[in-house]
Amino acid sequence: MAGAGAHTILAARSTEALEREAGRIRDEGGAASIQQLDLADAPSIENCASVVKPDILVNVSGINLRKRFETYTREEYDRVRETNLHGVVRLTQLVGAGMVQRGTGGKIVFTGSLMSLLGLPYLTVYAMSKSALAGLTRTLAAEWAPHNIQVNCIAPGFIVTDLNRQMWQAEQMKQWLAGAQANSRLGTPEDVAPLAVFLSSRASDYITGQVIAVDGGYSTTARWPFEP
Numbered sequence: 001m002a003g004a005g006a007h008t009i010l011a012a013r014s015t016e017a018l019e020r021e022a023g024r025i026r027d028e029g030g031a032a033s034i035q036q037l038d039l040a041d042a043p044s045i046e047n048c049a050s051v052v053k054p055d056i057l058v059n060v061s062g063i064n065l066r067k068r069f070e071t072y073t074r075e076e077y078d079r080v081r082e083t084n085l086h087g088v089v090r091l092t093q094l095v096g097a098g099m100v101q102r103g104t105g106g107k108i109v110f111t112g113s114l115m116s117l118l119g120l121p122y123l124t125v126y127a128m129s130k131s132a133l134a135g136l137t138r139t140l141a142a143e144w145a146p147h148n149i150q151v152n153c154i155a156p157g158f159i160v161t162d163l164n165r166q167m168w169q170a171e172q173m174k175q176w177l178a179g180a181q182a183n184s185r186l187g188t189p190e191d192v193a194p195l196a197v198f199l200s201s202r203a204s205d206y207i208t209g210q211v212i213a214v215d216g217g218y219s220t221t222a223r224w225p226f227e228p
Contacts, residue, residue: 001058002030004197009052011037039087040079049094053102056200057095058109059088062126064163069124077125084129089136096144105148107200110137111192112153116211117219130155134211141209150208152199157215159187179224182217 002008002025010018015036022032035052038044039061063083065076092108099106114120115127116134137153144151158177160168167173168186178184192214198204199212213219 001056001197001200002032003028004201006056006200007031007033009033009035009054011035011048011052013038037091039091040082041087042090045087045090045094049091049098052095053098054095054106055099055104056107056109057092058111058196058200059092060111061088062111062113062130062163064123064126066122066126066167068122072125080125081129084126085132088133092136092140096140096149099149100144100147103147106150107204108140108144108149108151109196109199110151110153111196112137112155112211114155114157114213114215114219116153116155117213137211138209145208150199150204152204152208153211154192154195154199155211155213155215155219156192157181157187157213157218159189159192159214161189180218180222181215182221182223184223185216187214187216 008022008025008031010022010032011034012018013036015034018034018036022034025032035048036044037048061083063080065072065080088110092110096106096108110133112133113126113130115123115130119127134153134155137151141151158164158168174186177186195212195214199207
């Protein structure tokens with residue numbers, strides 16, 4: 001985003017990590033500042049939204065607990081929904097209200113998941129939260145269209161991050177992936193970022209209400225050993 005000319009405001013819980021990243025962006029000639037934000041904490045959300053007034057909001061937030069549906073506790077259920085959905089909703093309400101009031105348009109990009117589109121086992125609560133973001137994307141795109149605000153959602157596939165790195169160490173998982181999608185490699189955050197930049201730019205002004213998969217073809221393809 002910074003490389004494309006945006007003044008970026010990096011917001012997350014860890015200000016030390018944010019400052020390192022903001023420093024790297026500034027060293028490369030970009031513009032960046034930081035803001036502490038905990039999407040599971042209502043006062044933190046309110047404070048952040050009162051300080052920053054962005055024209056572009058890219059929501060990237062997610063935690064996950066992989067377990068059998070019947071074993072989730074109410075505490076676990078609430079914790080996943082608070083971070084993945086409720087905090088994102090409140091921040092978007094506050095930031096979006098500013099965009100509407102200013103009347104100069106804006107861009108909202110949610111980060112969903114393949115679980116916004118499909119189902120896999122042991123991901124029920126996570127899938128519920130990410131599916132809700134897909135519904136929010138479509139309805140909010142319609143509601144805020146008169147204000148020239150485009151709302152879209154990225155659905156990343158099997159992207160290796162700290163959230164799932166250990167799971168993908170198993171050779172069995174890698175072999176499964178090789179037959180599950182057209183592009184057999186695991187994805188990286190760098191595979192997702194260009195779409196976020198595009199959806200935040202004027203080039204995407206006629207695209208709204210979309211849930212777009214970045215998944216190596218998993219949601220649309222499969223491979224098999226047959227050769228004609």
